[in-house]
Amino acid sequence: MSTNIRAIALYLPQYHPVPENDEWWGKGFTEWRNVTNARPLFPGHYQPHLPADLGFYDLRLPEVREAQADMARQHGIHGFCYYHYWFNGRRILERPFNEVLSSGKPDFPFCLCWANENWTRTWDGGETNILLGQNYSHEDDLAHINSLMPAFRDPRYIRVNGRPLFLVYRTGLLPDPKRTAEIWREAAIRAGVGDLYLVRVDRFARDIDPATIGFDATVEFAPDADAMVARRFHDGLPGFLSRHGIISRAYTQNRVVRYTDLAKSMLSRPMPEFKHFRCVTPMWDNSARRKKHAWIVVDSTPDLYQNWLETVAAQTRGRYQGDERLVFINAWNEWAEGNHIEPDLKWGRAYLEATLNALEAGCSREPGQ
Template sequence: MANSLRALAMYLPQFHPTPENDEWWGMGFTEWTNVAKARSRFPGHNQPHLPADLGFYDLRVPETRELQAEMAKQYGIHGFMYYHYWFNGRRILERPFEEVLKSGAPNFPFCLCWANENWTRRWDGSEQQVLLKQEYSDEDDRIHIRSLAPAFSDPRYIRVDGKPVFIVYRTNVLPDAQRTVATWREEAIRLGIGELYLMRVNGWGPHPNPHELGFDAAVDFQPDWCKLPGREFGSLKTRGLNRLGMKPSPYLQDEIRDYGDVVAAMISRAKPDYKLFPGVTPDWDNSARRKKNAIIMTNSTPDKYEGWLRHVAQSFTAYSPDENFIFINAWNEWAEGNHLEPCQRWGRQYLEATHRVLKDYL
């Protein structure tokens, strides 16, 4: 019998207005603002990504959150990994998850990932302009865990051997990751939460052994930026084009890669000597957010995604009955082009591909 696997889909709570986004980006801004104005940059470029079944939803609406959970469960997703934004006691984009927590609905498993980056204007090319800055301290670490106690105590919260799973997106920016982890573990026990199961995300930069930092495991964020294949096209220099009497292409500053090449590169990576939960992504294209320097995958299809997910499911052996996660990036990252939610081009085909693979591992 195949291993039992729990597929967790990463979930972005950006789809509702907030005072901060009104101030920084304009009244009524949500992720849909970027999604709707995206345009194709070259022949065959799949933009814009437009939602189908769920439409341009507002995550303040309970019925929307219920429909998302019902759809995810129907196609084999075990739970959502909600991104959580904490800036020295200040939270943003918190309303959807807070309403999930307080209402008890939907009755669908979840865990949290602290997206601990500075909040900048990088979406419009001004990455150096910091809107909200992360400041770290022992006291803030303690206050942070105290604030999470109600979530960790929820019966829907995803656990490993009874330990709530908490994920950190960028451990490399923590001044002292080991100290932060030790503080969290100590405070959780003091609060009666008990032991935590802590993971770091293998995203940008080197991928250190999580155990050496005090974490229990790592999450394979896809795409793995450190292991991407060469650019498919768009790398010609302007000078060369001028010499040929051609105008510079409008996507010269974008990094464009073939999805199949990315999958092949990800599959060929060596397995690390620590606990790493595998990940996949149905696609990637953040040109809706970035006017230049976008990372764009071409030629993604549900069949190619299904093949990648099947390879991961077949080759991954759970570390224990509860250490059996696969991470899918993402449920609803519409402005980054990676979403399982139905779109107007593919309908539910990515969800159907997900279910064909996962049904044997539930």
């Protein structure tokens, strides 16, 4: 099924054991351990999120990757944006994507997002308890981008007006992002893959014009931290919990937001003058990773998600043309963040069906409607 919007789902290539996680978190660790250990923290809290159609899969299996791509394609997803981890020449969680690249399967479009935070024990990219840290240099910039040329040359790689699409999660951590962008572009042109289409994720700084750092566009990250803070429940009895007549201690130790409030807050922001791509999330709940200070979005439903995505698709169709009609979905399979459109035992394929419905409706709806 195709639409005139290219919906790209962020994809976590984690679900397989690696030596680093064996060392840091225990032998055989994958995100599934966090997922299955999650428990409701207050009445009505949806946990654990358990997979349905694909089960507790291992991404080393090509059959799993094929099934994911088939499912995504059938529900209007144009491609996956794989998180990519590079630490001064050291890769981690690279096996699933390497096998996608080397095997040519699945035959499904993809791009990469460099998740350039430190890896820490706190799971938040902070600067304490560092397990694997970033050390930036322009020599490393060149080595990094050269390592990606085989991916950029792949015919499945997503391009914008002929240019490979490459995202960076936190450009604010780069000492000189403009020079990094120059190095990357020059290397890509020399290698014959053409100029790059560089996009910064604006989770941590929304007002930076990408042109000032040598980038082409920004993409918002949903859920946005500022929107979450603004819409967080504070004092009094939240409606979500008042239905159950209780505020639990676990509730007060975490940060709870209504899905409708989050969507409304993000949709209400004016679009900037520069190129800016919209992003939606089906749901969010990282309490599987954090028992305290988690962000928990409550009351999400497939219909509410469909309305948000449909509005964003219509805005995108009205604002952009051709290859720049891009919408991002966070995420395909972030199970430990309660953030996935892959089928679960509660909703089945309802979020996938909502995705297709939203994209088809958004492509025929006027942007202001």
